[in-house]
Amino acid sequence: MKRPSIRDRLLAWTTFVITLIMAVAGTLLYNSVKRSLYSQHDLLLNEAATLVLIEVKAKNGKVHHEWKASLDSASRETGKSMIQVWDLESGESVKSAALGESDLERQYGKLGERVFYNVTFPNGEAGRAVGILTYPVVENMEENEGFVPGDHPQVFVWADSTQELRDVLIKTKRAFVAAGVAVVLLSAIAIWLIIYLSSLAVQSFSADLLSREGTEIGEPVPVPDRLPSEVAGMAGKFNALLARIDHYREKDQDFFLNVAHEVRTPLAGVKAVIEQALRRPREVEDYQKRLREALDSTENLVRLTDRLMEFGKLRNARESMVRITLDLNTLLEGVLEKFRSRARERGLRFKGEFCGKAELGTDEELLKIVVNNLVENSVTYAAPNTVIELKTSRTEGMIEFKIQNEYSNPEGLPDDLDVFFDAFYRNDKARDLGANNIGIGLSFCKEVMLVLGGQITASKSSAHGLCFTVSLPVNGHAVD
Amino acid sequence: MRILVLEDYPPLRSSIVECLVEEGYAVDSTESGDEGLWYVRNHVYDVALLDIMVPEVSGLEILKKLRSDGNSVPVIIISARDTVVQKIEGLEVGADDYLVKPFSLDEMLARVRVQIRRRNEKKSPLISVGDLVIDTATKTVQRAGRAIELTRKEYLLLECLAFRNGEVLSREDIARQVYQDYEGGTSNVVDVYIGYLRKKLHIDGLPNIIHTKRGHGYFLSEP
Numbered sequence: 175m176k177r178p179s180i181r182d183r184l185l186a187w188t189t190f191v192i193t194l195i196m197a198v199a200g201t202l203l204y205n206s207v208k209r210s211l212y213s214q215h216d217l218l219l220n221e222a223a224t225l226v227l228i229e230v231k232a233k234n235g236k237v238h239h240e241w242k243a244s245l246d247s248a249s250r251e252t253g254k255s256m257i258q259v260w261d262l263e264s265g266e267s268v269k270s271a272a273l274g275e276s277d278l279e280r281q282y283g284k285l286g287e288r289v290f291y292n293v294t295f296p297n298g299e300a301g302r303a304v305g306i307l308t309y310p311v312v313e314n315m316e317e318n319e320g321f322v323p324g325d326h327p328q329v330f331v332w333a334d335s336t337q338e339l340r341d342v343l344i345k346t347k348r349a350f351v352a353a354g355v356a357v358v359l360l361s362a363i364a365i366w367l368i369i370y371l372s373s374l375a376v377q378s379f380s381a382d383l384l385s386r387e388g389t390e391i392g393e394p395v396p397v398p399d400r401l402p403s404e405v406a407g408m409a410g411k412f413n414a415l416l417a418r419i420d421h422y423r424e425k426d427q428d429f430f431l432n433v434a435h436e437v438r439t440p441l442a443g444v445k446a447v448i449e450q451a452l453r454r455p456r457e458v459e460d461y462q463k464r465l466r467e468a469l470d471s472t473e474n475l476v477r478l479t480d481r482l483m484e485f486g487k488l489r490n491a492r493e494s495m496v497r498i499t500l501d502l503n504t505l506l507e508g509v510l511e512k513f514r515s516r517a518r519e520r521g522l523r524f525k526g527e528f529c530g531k532a533e534l535g536t537d538e539e540l541l542k543i544v545v546n547n548l549v550e551n552s553v554t555y556a557a558p559n560t561v562i563e564l565k566t567s568r569t570e571g572m573i574e575f576k577i578q579n580e581y582s583n584p585e586g587l588p589d590d591l592d593v594f595f596d597a598f599y600r601n602d603k604a605r606d607l608g609a610n611n612i613g614i615g616l617s618f619c620k621e622v623m624l625v626l627g628g629q630i631t632a633s634k635s636s637a638h639g640l641c642f643t644v645s646l647p648v649n650g651h652a653v654d
Numbered sequence: 655m656r657i658l659v660l661e662d663y664p665p666l667r668s669s670i671v672e673c674l675v676e677e678g679y680a681v682d683s684t685e686s687g688d689e690g691l692w693y694v695r696n697h698v699y700d701v702a703l704l705d706i707m708v709p710e711v712s713g714l715e716i717l718k719k720l721r722s723d724g725n726s727v728p729v730i731i732i733s734a735r736d737t738v739v740q741k742i743e744g745l746e747v748g749a750d751d752y753l754v755k756p757f758s759l760d761e762m763l764a765r766v767r768v769q770i771r772r773r774n775e776k777k778s779p780l781i782s783v784g785d786l787v788i789d790t791a792t793k794t795v796q797r798a799g800r801a802i803e804l805t806r807k808e809y810l811l812l813e814c815l816a817f818r819n820g821e822v823l824s825r826e827d828i829a830r831q832v833y834q835d836y837e838g839g840t841s842n843v844v845d846v847y848i849g850y851l852r853k854k855l856h857i858d859g860l861p862n863i864i865h866t867k868r869g870h871g872y873f874l875s876e877p
Contacts, residue, residue: 431737435707438734439663442756446669449759453673467665 303333521559578641660690687711721748728769784876
């Protein structure tokens with residue numbers, strides 16, 4: 175699917191909006207001009223009509239159209255102004271010569287009221303007319319004695335061609351359209367340029383990003399100074415993400431190197447035992463002894479791979495978690511009971527300080543892995559004849575469990591205790607595969623805690639002491 | 655020739671030790687870094703095979719301490735750490751060779767022999783002392799063109815003297831280099847084997863090649 179370009183979208187939409195605005199504004203302006211011109215035209219029409227209107231007079235007791243003689247000659251020449259006056263009483267009409275046989279459309283309102291309307295002349299031209307209901311003007315009362323103007327209502331219609339006005343309006347319309355198109359085009363070009371110039375930094379950043387090889391994960395993408403703040407923030411987040419990916423990639427790489435390393439040593443043992451067995455003929459018992467040694471080494475390898483498999487499965491454990499409500503204190507007591515005899519052999523004593531209620535919703539089997547590992551480590555590495563202290567406490571939504579002891583090799587403690595959680599880290603570098611000490615126990619705990627939504631940390635509790643703290647959400651859901 | 659093996663994985667350690675002993679080397683072995691450091695500081699070895707990841711003191715730390723003490727014993731690192739960076743680190747610290755696990759015991763023996771030759775400034779596996787020629791690769795001996803059949807102990811004793819041609823070696827020095835379980839003392843086993851060697855190397859008309867410096871020990875030199 176082709177992704178839309180922000181630049182194209184911006185350009186299209188802003189151009190569309192500007193076109194719309196120009197069209198609406200142009201139409202409104204044009205109509206306003208049109209109205210104004212027609213209004214002006216009507217004003218002139220009215221003025222002219224008013225002037226001529228008084229030339230419908232009463233003369234000798236009859237209606238006399240004084241205007242006709244003077245106007246006929248002029249309208250014949252120009253063909254512009256046409257007048258028709260109807261006598262509503264008789265139904266007859268008098269019209270200017272320019273009308274020939276045709277009649278004007280007749281519209282009128284109340285007495286003296288001007289009614290303006292469009293008309294079409296016989297030659298097909300458009301025009302504008304004003305219709306007025308009027309009475310003839312009586313100037314000489316004596317001469318027109320007995321003439322009652324109200325008995326002779328006249329409808330006076332003056333029509334004028336609007337062709338010039340229309341031509342002006344057409345020109346105005348064209349000018350408006352041309353100006354509108356020009357404005358839209360110039361705006362589009364200006365917008366395109368602005369977008370292009372503004373997006374240069376984004377394009378360069380994007381090009382850098384696209385030209386990257388898959389192997390360049392660790393290298394941050396250069397963020398140009400002129401990169402807009404909106405994208406710069408995103409770029410910063412992206413670089414932080416790259417750094418995190420690189421960190422985890424390195425961790426994974428270390429993990430696999432360590433796996434290879436851990437596998438190689440027992441493998442070297444098997445190879446050396448077999449090679450040595452085959453170097454010269456030997457007695458059957460001797461061969462059997464060597465085969466047993468090789469078998470022991472392969473069993474160590476099997477144990478190692480089993481632990482690695484469990485470690486791998488943990489990453490998918492979230493889906494298969496069985497969350498129940500359990501009491502951490504009860505679980506701890508069960509684990510301590512298991513290690514009590516081993517602790518006694520080393521002169522170690524457990525001292526518990528458990529809070530009243532330590533119920534939480536979690537996966538019992540996974541939590542047991544953590545507690546078992548921590549207690550076993552304490553029993554194995556605590557200085558002989560010392561006390562292993564265990565404490566549980568409850569805070570807002572969390573249950574905390576601490577286990578601390580005097581460490582047998584305090585000088586050997588690393589400065590950064592987080593390395594305890596690195597796979598295959600061994601503080602004393604002892605290789606004792608028989609006791610399952612392959613250095614992934616605490617790394618295992620860390621993975622389990624991630625699955626359970628909790629945390630595990632290590633700290634120095636005193637000059638010689640080491641403390642592991644486990645924090646778990648009471649409801650089994652991670653707390654930020 | 656005495657060799658120190660520092661390796662914490664028991665099956666591998668025992669196989670290496672057995673292989674070296676079968677080849678006639680005297681071997682001390684340990685799984686602990688502390689013990690390894692003690693051994694190498696208090697005994698003379700022709701080669702030390704050091705694993706890196708061992709308890710207490712790592713192989714690399716032992717190597718650093720040895721070199722800062724001025725001890726130039728040839729060191730071969732045996733490790734599962736196989737990256738170029740790790741190898742460079744080992745060699746930069748002062749290792750003479752680097753063997754990645756799992757390795758062939760034959761290759762290990764060949765590298766041990768190279769280090770022994772290098773330590774004794776012998777570029778060729780052949781050591782000549784007058785008309786005596788010792789092939790350290792095939793472990794065969796000829797005198798005046800005639801092959802001499804020697805037992806393993808006799809050969810080791812002769813090789814030990816030949817590597818330090820002209821240098822007087824005390825009975826203790828010889829015993830420590832040749833006998834696996836030598837723990838000091840005044841046994842005359844060296845004198846007995848020197849007697850056997852002299853007999854086997856004797857050819858009518860040719861002078862004795864193994865000499866005694868009374869009160870000091872034995873040395874090999876051309877007549």
